[in-house]
Amino acid sequence: MIETSTPTRPTLAARTRHFARRAWKMEEAVWVSLYRFIFRRPRVPAGATAIPYHAPVVTIMIVFIALSAVEIPIIDLIAHPWPWVRYPLLIAGIWGVTWMVGLLFGFLTRPHAVGPEGIRVRSGAEIDIDLPWSVVDRVIRSREVVEKAPKIQDGEHGRTLALRMQNETNLLVVLERPVEVSLPTGAETIDAVRFWADDSDAFMSAVRTHIP
Template structure:
């Protein structure tokens, strides 16, 4: 496998700054959208499709971070309560941070993978949504693989086949082979891939739903 091929063109400092600012804004919007969708029970699942979770492996870690974020708010408030301006600033920052963490977690809940008449949608929280139409799908199979931390997100094998890896805790268990090289829009840029690999909490149920269409 090759090194990570995502974002093949090197950005200038100005382009990198714009990219980071755009990613930050997109994530912020996604956080609040996730809160809205959870509160009003509107998961982002296409009409007629079935949603499949992928967040169980990281849920405990997310809950720990949320608990720590909630715990530190009153602790910091006790430390800086003598200075009203500082106290208000830290309180606002703490509440924003806690809300951000909750929204991040709910991004996984409100944006599950989906299988339906239009194809497969592969998600990763509020940032990544990869639509795969049935006409573009050659096969879908169960194939669990564990990789090293910080492994490349897009790899190229000896046959030139490009694979997008959407890991959860460095693992994938579903492989979707595509009929042809397909352009996919990612937060870091557009990639052309032949295979998409990702994690599903209930892979056999996922495959059973896929068999209704292919």
């Protein structure tokens, strides 16, 4: 008889440690993004062309930031008679706005990049996929709109990672061989990457300068 093992579910302690590590990394990334934006140090490899991808979400994020900033003085006025309530809410409000600004700056300071070494596909401060030219089979335009779909799923080109912006992607990188990538949820092996670029023409033009 062949025995099959069932995957073990992570313990509560393991899930708590994972959540704490991810929260810490996100907090760190927010402050690094603020630093990079203020001192104009976008994370673009030397000689690479930067291609932004934030257009579909930037307006929504700015609206949320503005609304959150407006809430701070309103809540401060309401809670003014109770300092023990007022100050924690004030600190939380300022931290929340700062965090959202840093989140936005993560998109602005970490664009996609196409350079001599290969392609870097980004999604804010959390995801940075390094694809050397040696593992890239082809890059094609491939528009896809999918709602409520997992980031990784099996498709025509194998196990595909989709970094959607407002549920959309417009470019596809098909790989020569499976590649292991690091995601916030852990390491994954993929065969292709779908993603969004604000200017797909500029992206393809940059690719053609390095591969036929």
